[in-house]
Amino acid sequence: MPFLRSTPPLGRRLASALFLLCFSLLLAQAQSANIARDNKPGKAGRERVSLTDGWKFSRFVSDPDSLSYHTTLKSWILPSANDFINGTKYKRPSGTPPGSKVKYVQISFDDNAWESVTLPHDWAIKGPFNAPGISGGMGRLPTNGVGWYRRKVTFSEADKGKSVFLDVDGAMSFAAVWLNGNLVGGWPYGYNSFRLDLTPYLKTGSDNLLAIRVENSHENSRWYPGAGIYRNVWLVKTSPTHVGQYGTYITTSDLSDKSATVRLVVDVQNDGTAAQNIEVDTEIREFNAATGQPGPHVVASFKQAKVNVAPGQKQPVSSSTKVASPQLWGPAPEQMPNMYIAITTLSVNSKVVDTYETPFGIRTITIDADKGVFVNGKPVRVYGSCNHHDHGSLGAAFNTRAAERQLEMLQEMGSNSIRTSHNPPAPELLDLADRLGMLVLDEIFDTWTYAKVADDFHTIFHDWSEADLRNFVRRDRNHPSIMAWSYGNELIEQNPNEPGFGQGSVLFRDMLRAEDPTRLSTIAMNYAWPGTPMADAVDIIGLNYQGEGQGLDTNGAFDPFHAAYPRKAIWSSESASALSTRGTYIFPVAAGNNAIVGGADAGGNDTALRVSAYELYAPAWGSSPDKVFEAQDRHGFVAGEFVWTGWDYLGEPTPYDAARSSYFGIIDLAGFKKDRFFLYQARWSPETKGAHLLPHWTWPGREGLVTPVHVFSSGDEAELFVNGKSAGRKTRGQYEYRFRWDDVLYQPGNVSVAVYKGGKEWGRDVKRTVGNAKKLDISADRTTIRGDGYDLSFITVAVVDGNGDIVPEAANAIDFSISGPGEIVSTDNGDPADMTPFPSLTRNAFSGLALAIVRSTKGADGNITVTASSNGLTKANVMIRAN
Ligand code: GAL
Numbered sequence: 001m002p003f004l005r006s007t008p009p010l011g012r013r014l015a016s017a018l019f020l021l022c023f024s025l026l027l028a029q030a031q032s033a034n035i036a037r038d039n040k041p042g043k044a045g046r047e048r049v050s051l052t053d054g055w056k057f058s059r060f061v062s063d064p065d066s067l068s069y070h071t072t073l074k075s076w077i078l079p080s081a082n083d084f085i086n087g088t089k090y091k092r093p094s095g096t097p098p099g100s101k102v103k104y105v106q107i108s109f110d111d112n113a114w115e116s117v118t119l120p121h122d123w124a125i126k127g128p129f130n131a132p133g134i135s136g137g138m139g140r141l142p143t144n145g146v147g148w149y150r151r152k153v154t155f156s157e158a159d160k161g162k163s164v165f166l167d168v169d170g171a172m173s174f175a176a177v178w179l180n181g182n183l184v185g186g187w188p189y190g191y192n193s194f195r196l197d198l199t200p201y202l203k204t205g206s207d208n209l210l211a212i213r214v215e216n217s218h219e220n221s222r223w224y225p226g227a228g229i230y231r232n233v234w235l236v237k238t239s240p241t242h243v244g245q246y247g248t249y250i251t252t253s254d255l256s257d258k259s260a261t262v263r264l265v266v267d268v269q270n271d272g273t274a275a276q277n278i279e280v281d282t283e284i285r286e287f288n289a290a291t292g293q294p295g296p297h298v299v300a301s302f303k304q305a306k307v308n309v310a311p312g313q314k315q316p317v318s319s320s321t322k323v324a325s326p327q328l329w330g331p332a333p334e335q336m337p338n339m340y341i342a343i344t345t346l347s348v349n350s351k352v353v354d355t356y357e358t359p360f361g362i363r364t365i366t367i368d369a370d371k372g373v374f375v376n377g378k379p380v381r382v383y384g385s386c387n388h389h390d391h392g393s394l395g396a397a398f399n400t401r402a403a404e405r406q407l408e409m410l411q412e413m414g415s416n417s418i419r420t421s422h423n424p425p426a427p428e429l430l431d432l433a434d435r436l437g438m439l440v441l442d443e444i445f446d447t448w449t450y451a452k453v454a455d456d457f458h459t460i461f462h463d464w465s466e467a468d469l470r471n472f473v474r475r476d477r478n479h480p481s482i483m484a485w486s487y488g489n490e491l492i493e494q495n496p497n498e499p500g501f502g503q504g505s506v507l508f509r510d511m512l513r514a515e516d517p518t519r520l521s522t523i524a525m526n527y528a529w530p531g532t533p534m535a536d537a538v539d540i541i542g543l544n545y546q547g548e549g550q551g552l553d554t555n556g557a558f559d560p561f562h563a564a565y566p567r568k569a570i571w572s573s574e575s576a577s578a579l580s581t582r583g584t585y586i587f588p589v590a591a592g593n594n595a596i597v598g599g600a601d602a603g604g605n606d607t608a609l610r611v612s613a614y615e616l617y618a619p620a621w622g623s624s625p626d627k628v629f630e631a632q633d634r635h636g637f638v639a640g641e642f643v644w645t646g647w648d649y650l651g652e653p654t655p656y657d658a659a660r661s662s663y664f665g666i667i668d669l670a671g672f673k674k675d676r677f678f679l680y681q682a683r684w685s686p687e688t689k690g691a692h693l694l695p696h697w698t699w700p701g702r703e704g705l706v707t708p709v710h711v712f713s714s715g716d717e718a719e720l721f722v723n724g725k726s727a728g729r730k731t732r733g734q735y736e737y738r739f740r741w742d743d744v745l746y747q748p749g750n751v752s753v754a755v756y757k758g759g760k761e762w763g764r765d766v767k768r769t770v771g772n773a774k775k776l777d778i779s780a781d782r783t784t785i786r787g788d789g790y791d792l793s794f795i796t797v798a799v800v801d802g803n804g805d806i807v808p809e810a811a812n813a814i815d816f817s818i819s820g821p822g823e824i825v826s827t828d829n830g831d832p833a834d835m836t837p838f839p840s841l842t843r844n845a846f847s848g849l850a851l852a853i854v855r856s857t858k859g860a861d862g863n864i865t866v867t868a869s870s871n872g873l874t875k876a877n878v879m880i881r882a883n
Contacts (some may be wrong), residue, residue, distance in 0.1 A: 044345070045354040046242065049235040051151065051166075051210075056114040057228070058104075059123050060146045065102045067146075067213060069174040069188055070459070072098050077176060080185035080194065081467035083245070084474075090463075097183035099213075104148045105178040107209040111150050118789070123147055124227040125395025125826075127837035129660055136657040137453075139224030139650035140835075141395075143172075147228045149212040153235065155204045162237045163271045164198045165245070169427055170231035171214050172396065178211040188460045189468050190214075190225060191389070191423035191444075193475055195236075195245045199271070217455040222446065223388050224650030224661075226396020231426050240272035241346060243356035244314050246474040250342060250360045251518050252326075255376070260326040260362045264302060266317045266344055270309040279347040280305040280317050286327070287341035287359050289435035294341045294357075299323055329361025329480040330375045331416045332437030337361070339434060339480070361434065361480025367520055367540060367569045369562070372639035373483065375439070382571055382640025383684040384417030384441070385410060385666065388649040389425060392661075392669040393826035393838040394853060395650070398426040401792040402853075405781065407436050409667055410646050413677055414684025419524075419573065419642040422446035422489040424472050433481035440479070441573070441642065443486035443524070444472050449500050450492035469508060473515040484540060485512050485521040486573065494528050502533025509537050524573035526550075526621075529557070530564030540639075541565060542573030547638065548623040548631040558635040572632070572641035577622030579603075579611040579655065579663040582674045582830050583808055583847025585695035586612035589708045589742065594627040596620050597655050609656040609833035611663050613694065614710060615676045619654055625679050630735045643680070647671075648832065659833040668830030670851040671794060678712040683737060686714040691755040691763035696808035698770050699746050707746035711739040715755035715762035723749040771801040773810050775874035778866070780854075787821060787882040789858030795878060797850045797868040806848040812870045816841045816852045819867075821860030821882050827852045845870075856882035 067073055076097050078090035103109045124131075124143040131142035155164070166177060166184070173190030176183065179201040187194035202208050216227050244267035254261040262284065270276050282302040286295035302319040309315045327338035339361050346354040366374040373380045391402035403426070410418065418433065419441040433440050448465065451458045457465075469487065476482055487508045493500045505523070512521045520539035526546060528535045535541060546557035547570070553560060561570055579597055588601050595616050598604040603611035611617055616624045622644070623631075632638055648665030661669050666676045678692035691713040699707060709727075711718055718739040719729040730739050744751070752766035777798040785791040799810035818824050826838040829846035836843060843850045854866055860882035869875035 044352040045239050046356065047237040049237070051153070051233040051235055052119050054151050055117050055119060055121070056111040056150045057117040057121065057123065058111075058114045058148050060148070061144070063146055065099070065104065065146070067099050067102065067176065068215060069176070073174075073176050073186065076183055077186040077188070078463055080187055080196065081464060084467035084470040086466075099176070099178060099183050100181050104150065104213070105181050105209070105211040107180065107207065109150075114150070117149075119233055120230050120397040120399070121228050122226045122230045122395035122397040125393070125397065126839050129835040129837065133218040136653045136659060137223065137651055138219075138221055140660040141224065141650070143216050143225055143227040144218045145227075146213065146215045149229055151210050153208045153210050154206070155202055155208060157205050159237060160204045161240070162199075163240050163242060164202055165236040166196045166198050166210070167193065167234040167236055168229070168231070169193045169233065169398070171212065171229045172216060172226050173220065174215045176213045180208050189457065189464060192468050192471055193231075193424070193427060194471070219454040220456055221651070222452055222456070223652050224390055224396070226390065230396040231398045239353040241268070241270050241276050241278055241309070241348060242354040243267060243344060243346060244269040247356065248342065248344060248358040248478065250358055250478055252362045255326065255328070255362065255364055257325065259322045259324050261320055261322055262300065262362070263318065263320040264342060267314050268307055268309050268317055268346060269314045270311055273311050275308055275310050276348055277306065277308050279350070280307060280344065281347070282319070282342050282344040284321070284323060284340050284342050287339040289337070289339045289359065289431070294343065299340070323362065326362045328376050329363040329434070330378070330437065331380055331439050332411060334378065334380070335375060335437065337435060337437030337480070358478055359434065360478050363480055365483050365519075367484070367639065369565070369567050369569050370637045372569065372637070380416060380439070382417050382439070382642070383415050384419055384439070384640060384642040385415055385646030386419040386421040386574055386642045386644050387646050388421060389423065390650045392648070392650070392671065393828040393851075395838075398428065399790065399792060400428050400432070403429050404432055404436075405671065405794065406647055407432055407438055409671065411436060411438065413666065413681045414688070415646065415680070417441065417483070417640070417642065418646065419443060419486065421645075424476070427475065430476060430479045430481060434479050438481055439483045440481045441484050441486050441522070442472075442476055442482045443489065444469060445488045446490070448488060448491050448493055448504055450498065452492075465508075466511065469511055470515055473512060477516045482519065484519055485516070486524060486542065487512060487521055488523040490524060490526045490544060491534070494525055494532065494534050496532065505534040505537035509539070522573065526574070529553070530560055535561070535565070539568065541568050541570040543570065544572070544574035545577070545621050545623070547572050547635070548575065548628055550621050550623070556631055558631070558638055562635070562637055569639050570637065571639040572628070574644045575623070575628045575641040576618065576625055577644045577664055578615060578618045578624050578676065580613040580615055580617065580674055580676060581610040581663060581832065582613060582668045582672055583696070584610040584613050586610070587705070587707070589614050590616045591742070593630075594618065594624040604655050609659045611655065613675050614708070615674070615679055625676060626737045629683060629737045633735060648830070653832050656833065660835065661832040663832055669832065670828040670830040670849070672796075672830045672849050672851070675712065679738065682712050682714040688714065689763050691715065691718070691753050691765040693751065693753050693765040693767055695767070697749075697751050697767035698808050702746040703748065704745055706742075707744055708740060708742040709744045709751055711753045711755065711765070713739070713755040713763055715757040717756040719754050720744070721752045723747065768803075768805055770805045770807050771803070773799045773807045773812060773873055774802045775800055776814065776868045776870060776876040777804065778868050778876040778878045780866075780878050780880055783879065784881045784883070785856050787856045787858070787860030789856060789860075791856050791882075792825075793854045793880045795852040795854060795866050797845070797852070797876070799845045799848050799870070799873065808848055810845045810848040812845050812873065814843055814845055814850045814868050814870045816843070817867045817869075818854065818864060820864035821857045821862050822854050822864035822880065823857065824866070825853045825855045854880060
C-alpha cells in the first residue's frame with residue numbers, strides 16, 4: 001500500500017514547461033549473466049561447485065547464541081562491504097571474532113538431529129499459517145527466528161594454493177558465515193548476492209565445517225520475505241590470479257547491420273604474493289542461452305592485453321573489438337533475444353590460469369520523453385508487471401522452472417517487461433529474462449532511511465546502502481534484458497514534510513551513473529510532484545498510480561510532469577493494484593469502469609474474504625485496468641506501465657488482513673488465470689484472436705435477476721446470445737476496453753458471444769449452466785521433466801460435470817498421491833484465504849481448480865504417476881516421465 005506521511009503543498013508544482021524539446025538518450029549496451037557462469041567446472045583454471053546438497057538445518061524461535069547482527073556481529077561483518085564502497089571504510093575490530101566458541105560453528109558439534117535440507121531452502125513455507133506475531137502483510141508464515149545451516153566441505157591437496165570463494169546468491173537475512181570456527185564475514189540485505197573469501201580459513205586434505213547463520217525479525221518486510229538460504233550457493237575455486245568478482249563489464253555501440261563495437265573491461269585480480277605479468281585474451285562466440293552452450297565459431301576477438309599486477313591488487317584492462325553482422329538482442333515477440341558470449345582467459349607465461357565467461361547481448365535502448373522506449377530503433381510500449389520474488393506455494397526458495405513458468409505466462413498475456421519490485425532478483429531470473437526476451441526494470445530498495453515496518457532496510461541503510469547499490473549493479477549490468485535501474489520505491493524521502501526530504505536522490509543516481517553509464521535510472525514515486533528534489537534527480541519519471549489521478553493530482557499527474565520535464569520519459573512504474581479473487585462474482589456489479597473495493601458489491605466485507613472478479617475493483621489508491629488503459633491512451637507520451645502485479649504473491653492480502661496472500665495478481669498464486677488475464681491479453685497482444693466471457697453461468701437462485709455479462713477481446717464488435725437469443729450487438733468505442741451487457745437476466749442454459757474485428761469473426765466463447773460434479777480432470781504443464789531433483793511439473797486438477805465442464809464454485813476436497821521417482825512438494829488453489837499448509841496432500845478445489853507441484857527425485861529415470869481423487873467423483877491420473 002502507498003506510504004503517505006502528510007500532504008505536500010499543491011502550490012509547489014511546476015506547471016509550465018520551459019522546453020518542449022524532444023530529447024532522447026541513446027544507450028548502447030551489451031550485457032551478461034556473468035555471476036551465473038562464474039564459472040562452469042572444467043574450464044581451465046576455474047571451478048564453480050554448487051553447494052546445493054548435504055546441509056543440516058535448525059531454526060530457533062528465540063536467539064540461541066546472542067549473535068544478533070545489531071548487537072554483536074555488525075562491526076565484524078561490515079568489512080564485507082569494503083569492496084563496494086569508495087575507499088576502505090570499515091576495519092575489522094581486534095580480538096577474537098564473535099561466535100568462535102558457539103557450538104554450531106564447531107566441526108565437533110553433532111548435528112544429526114537437525115533437519116537435512118537442500119538449497120535453495122525456505123524454512124517458513126511449510127507453515128503452519130497464523131504463525132504467532134506474523135501479520136497478514138508478511139503472509140502469516142513463520143519467517144521469524146534464527147536459522148543455522150551447517151555443511152561439511154572437503155578440499156583436496158589439489159586445492160592447495162588456490163583462491164576459494166563462497167558465493168551466496170541470497171540468504172534471508174543478516175547472513176553471517178563461519179569456516180572452521182572462524183567468522184569470515186556476512187551480508188545483511190537478504191536480497192543481495194555476496195562473495196566471501198574462504199581462502200585464509202580453509203584446510204586442504206581434510207573436512208572443513210561451513211556454518212551460516214541467518215536471522216529474521218517478526219517485522220522485517222511489507223510482504224513475504226521467505227526465510228533462510230533461499231537462493232543458490234556456490235564454491236568458486238580459482239588460481240590466485242583470476243578475473244575478479246563480477247569482473248567483466250561489456251558495452252556496445254555504433255550498431256549497424258554491418259557491425260557493432262564491443263567494449264570490454266576485465267578486472268584482473270592478483271591474490272598471490274608476487275607481482276604477475278598476465279596476458280588477457282577474449283574471444284566472442286554466439287551463445288545459445290537455452291542450452292548454455294557457446295557456438296562453434298569465434299565471431300570476434302580482442303587484441304591481447306598484457307598487464308603487470310602487483311600482489312593483492314586488482315587492475316582493470318579495457319579493450320574493444322567489432323562484431324560483424326551482429327545478431328541483435330531484443331524483446332519478444334517482435335524481436336529475437338540473440339545472445340553472445342565473451343570467453344576471457346588469463347595466462348601467465350602462455351599458460352592459462354583462468355577462464356571466465358560473460359554472456360551478453362548487443363542492442364540499443366532509447367528512452368524518449370515523447371515517444372517512449374525503443375529497442376534497436378524499434379518502438380516497444382512497456383507492457384509490464386511488477387512481481388515479488390516468491391513462487392507461491394513453493395515460497396521464496398528459488399526454482400528456475402517456477403520462475404520460467406511465471407515469465408512464460410506473462411509473455412503469453414503479451415507482457416514484454418517486468419519490474420523486480422522491490423529488490424534484486426535471483427541471478428537466474430535475469431538469465432531467464434535474457435533468454436526469453438523480457439525487458440527488466442531492476443529495482444533495489446523499498447526503503448531508505450525511513451521505516452515502513454520496524455526492522456526493514458532502514459536499520460542498515462547508513463552502513464550498507466552504497467555497498468548494496470554498487471554490488472547490485474556490478475552483478476547485473478551485463479544482462480541485455482535490463483533496460484533501466486530503479487533505486488527506490490515510494491520512498492518517504494519524497495515528502496517535503498520529512499526531515500530527510502530529497503536526500504539521496506542525486507547521490508544514488510550518480511553512483512548508478514558511475515557504475516553503469518549506459519542506462520537511465522528511476523525511482524517509483526507515489527507522491528512526487530514536479531520541482532521536488534527526487535523528481536528533479538531521476539532520469540525517468542516513475543509514477544505509482546499518480547498518472548491515473550491518485551496521489552497529488554487527482555486529474556492525473558502525467559501532463560504536469562511532462563510539461564515540467566520535457567526531456568524525461570515517464571512511465572507508470574506501478575499501475576492498477578486492481579483486486580479480484582479468481583472465479584468469484586459478487587452482485588450488484590459497479591456501473592462505471594472503476595470502483596473502490598469496500599461495498600457489498602465487490603467484496604471488501606465478504607465473509608469468505610473474496611473480491612469480485614468482474615475486474616472493476618481496486619483499493620482507494622488504485623484503479624481498474626480499464627481506467628489505467630484510458631489514462632495511458634490519453635497520454636501518448638507515456639512509455640507504458642508496470643501493473644501491480646502480474647502474479648499474486650504471499651503477503652499483503654489487501655483488502656483482508658485475515659488472509660495470507662494477495663488479490664492484486666492478474667494470475668493467482670497457483671498460476672491459474674483470473675479473468676483479468678484476458679483483459680490484458682486483449683490490450684497487450686491485440687493480434688491474439690479470441691473472446692473471454694464472464695461470469696460463469698451456473699446460478700441456481702438467480703433466475704430472473706440481473707447478472708451482467710462482460711467480454712474481454714481485442715475485437716471491435718460483439719453480439720451476445722442468451723440461450724441462442726440475441727441480447728444485442730455492441731461496438732467497442734474509444735476508451736472502452738471491454739464489451740458489457742449489464743442488464744442481462746439470468747436464466748439457466750447458456751450465454752455465448754461472437755466477436756468480430758473489421759467485420760470478420762474474431763472469436764467466440766460460451767458459458768453453460770453445469771450439472772453436478774462427476775469427475776476429476778487432470779493435466780500436467782510438462783509431461784517430461786529432468787530427473788535432477790529440481791525440475792518441476794505443475795499439475796492442474798479440475799472438478800467437472802458429466803459433460804466435462806468445470807463446476808465453477810466446486811470446493812471438493814482433493815487427495816493427491818504419487819508413485820515413482822518424484823514427490824509432491826506443495827498444493828494450492830489460488831484462494832488467498834486458504835490456511836491449509838502448502839505441503840498438504842489434501843487440498844480443497846477453489847472455483848473448481850486445484851494445483852499440485854511435482855518435483856523429480858535426484859537421479860530419477862522413470863515414470864511418475866500422480867493421482868487425484870475425491871469422495872464421490874471419478875478419480876484421474878497423469879503420468880510424467882523423469883529422466
Ligand atoms: C504500492 C507499493 C507496493 C504495494 C502496492 C499495493 O503502493 O509500492 O509495494 O504495496 O502499493 O497496492
